[in-house]
Amino acid sequence: EDKVVQSPLSLVVHEGDTVTLNxxxxxxxxxxxxxxxxxKKAPTFLFMLTSSGIEKKxxxxxxxxxxxxxxxxxxITATQTGDSAVYLCAxxxxxxxQKLVFxxxxxxxxxx
Amino acid sequence: DAGxxxxxxxxxxxxxxxxxxxxxxxxxxxxxxxxxxxMMRGLELLIYFxxxxxxxxxxxxxxxxxxKMPNASFSTLKIQPSEPRDSAVYFCASSSAGQTQYxxxxxxxxxx
Numbered sequence: 001e002d003k004v005v006q007s008p009l010s011l012v013v014h015e016g017d018t019v020t021l022n023x024x025x026x027x028x029x030x031x032x033x034x035x036x037x038x039x040k041k042a043p044t045f046l047f048m049l050t051s052s053g054i055e056k057k058x059x060x061x062x063x064x065x066x067x068x069x070x071x072x073x074x075x076i077t078a079t080q081t082g083d084s085a086v087y088l089c090a091x092x093x094x095x096x097x098q099k100l101v102f103x104x105x106x107x108x109x110x111x112x
Numbered sequence: 113d114a115g116x117x118x119x120x121x122x123x124x125x126x127x128x129x130x131x132x133x134x135x136x137x138x139x140x141x142x143x144x145x146x147x148x149x150x151m152m153r154g155l156e157l158l159i160y161f162x163x164x165x166x167x168x169x170x171x172x173x174x175x176x177x178x179x180k181m182p183n184a185s186f187s188t189l190k191i192q193p194s195e196p197r198d199s200a201v202y203f204c205a206s207s208s209a210g211q212t213q214y215x216x217x218x219x220x221x222x223x224x
Contacts, residue, residue, distance in 0.1 A: 034212065034213075042203060042215035042218055043203075100157065102155040102156075105155075
């Protein structure tokens with residue numbers, strides 16, 4: 001069965017710290033890996049990764065994919081209280097479509 | 113762009129009642145997805161459509177759940193009869209082929 005596992009499940013840090021969130025997967029017909037941020041409402045898109053070793057960056061957030069070892073990391077530097085959210089990892093598995101399998105999420109809390 | 117629109121945003125009903133959730137995808141998107149999110153099970157795909165045709169409904173929990181997409185701009189998810197264990201947040205998402213899924217704000221359903 002296809003599986004996406006995120007770790008840690010919960011993380012509490014102080015403002016200004018750097019955090020690394022992990023996502024490993026076992027999915028047949030891998031197409032892409034996506035990261036979403038979910039605050040109190042709907043998940044909002046952060047990154048889509050399809051190739052190994054190419055880092056995607058957006059401000060203080062960055063992510064990279066390792067297709068050989070079947071994992072991805074999401075880094076957040078100089079964290080702010082507004083980064084507090086659940087971060088979801090999802091893998092797209094069907095060619096030509098985007099049926100996503102989601103991990104259980106990492107709940108990140110940034111304390112001032 | 114208005115994004116994915118869902119209604120109602122909140123629904124409280126009694127066990128045994130019929131519940132209908134509605135979704136308007138982003139214009140031009142040809143994929144539409146229905147998800148359910150709970151604390152216990154996380155984000156689960158229920159069903160998805162391509163060009164208004166249901167492609168995969170393997171995530172629909174049982175016959176009490178049904179979904180339709182009569183045209184490119186409207187979809188419904190119906191639960192009849194509803195049960196307390198159906199209480200969850202139901203998200204609709206849409207995408208173009210091979211692209212990122214964009215989520216609606218969700219419908220928070222409580223079945224008493």
